[in-house]
Amino acid sequence: MRVDLFDFHLPDENIALRPAEPRDAARMLVLPPGGAPFIDEAVLSLPDFLQAGDALVFNDTRVIPAQLEGVRPRDGLSVSVSATLHMRAAPDSWHAFLRPGKRVKVGDDIRFQRLDADDLVATVTEKRETGDVTLRFQFSGAALDTAIATVGRVPLPPYIASKRDEDSRDLIDYQTIYAKEKGAVAAPTAGLHFTERLFNALDGKGIERHFVTLHVGAGTFLPVKADDTRDHVMHHEIGTVSAETADRLNAVRARGGRIVSVGTTSLRLLESAADEKGKLRPWQGATDIFITPGYRFKIVDMLMTNFHLPKSTLFMLVSAFCGLETMQAAYKHAIDKGYRFYSYGDSSLLFRKDQ
Structure with missing residues (x-):
């Protein structure tokens, strides 16, 4: 139709x-x-x-708080990257949409800062035909869940996020x-x-x-x-x-x-x-x-x-x-x-x- x-x-x-x-x-x-x-x-x-x-x-x-903000360091420069996790691929991996996504390469690391511990780091292991990527983290299972909960935010739908910021009520x-x-x-x-x-x-x-x-x-x-x-x-x-x-x-x-x-x-x-x-x-x-x-x-x-x-x-x-x-x-x-x-x-x- x-x-x-x-x-x-x-x-x-x-x-x-x-x-x-x-x-x-x-x-x-x-x-x-x-x-x-x-x-x-x-x-x-x-x-x-x-x-x-x-x-x-x-x-x-x-x-889960699946909206993550990080940086992609490469060749002495760091570029801000926003990641929206959307489906778990393995105990240590998630499929995610990245912004900007085209400039990210397989093998790149993305660092998501945690204030009370070492950074959460994900490696881009695949760029998929569906427009998303696969991220493999240094943690797995429950440990990864805890790390994501520490650095992540509630991923409000775009038609809300474009009009106001996420807050504690959400x-x-x-x-x-x-x-x-x-x-x-x-x-x-x-x-x-x-x-x-x-x-x-x-x-x-x-x-x-x-x-x-x-x-x-x-x-x-x-x-x-x-x-x-x-x-x-x-x-x-x-x-x-x-x-x-x-x-x-x-x-x-x-x-x-x-x-x-x-x-x-x-x-x-x-x-x-x-x-x-x-x-x-x-x-x-x-x-x-x-x-x-x-x-x-x-x-x-x-x-x-x-x-x-x-x-x-x-x-x-x-x-x-x-x-x-x-x-x-x-x-x-x-x-x-x-x-x-x-x-x-x-x-x-x-x-x-x-x-």
Whole structure:
């Protein structure tokens, strides 16, 4: 499909720079099934649209401080380098985007200063066709995690970072309350709306909660540069669906409950792990699933998600879920009604269109 079909104009004032307070006070645009009129609601009303026996599926990845600032010394000169780690390649190695990247060579060392210890040093071992590099550090495993946490910053999305600096509030705001498994460089933002108050309301209605892990990478913010979706190369992300979670979600479907994905990251992982008959299998590994209109969903019935960027793979995904014309109308409604967009913005609740 033509990528320009997924374009739209978003005024700057619709881009959220801070989350709603409290988190569950964010607005939620509900797109009912069957072409019924849109409903303007709040996230706290989510239980009203679910039934006992439905299951919410959350991504429990935890954002790490993956934005590193360093220098590349060579021939007596030092050049400032900014590195955004986006996917772990080995216990001692990460794939990363560098700025500036073209002037960095394989074999270069990049030094990231630590105030209380020796510098964290990474060697460029590969320049990849995808435009990123592989960095090998002098530490490995947990020791490397600790060093990165010491020198790194929260990598705010570019549409926020271009308008304000990261601060101490983001250390809390840009993390779900159930974040557990370290490894993401971007938050699964649909989950940022959940609070203990909302969890209690969901529990009271008999709605199940299950967790999968997909370590969201910086590639989620990369623009689609191709003119046609067939020419776009999707980024990889590492995920896990345990055998226990797969069994429990299969049991939900078997008794007629609905699978409600909290966020596109959970959805991409669930759809990667499901077979053609809609049975969920245990999964561990990388997925580069690219969902565009025409895709037949195998397991997810409903999707709770924030509002996405124009011409992004995520807007393509929600257009596949509900239909392109429906999502174009929904986004126009959201913009006209002053909904807040992107990572810290408001939410939507989508029902899958008939396939």
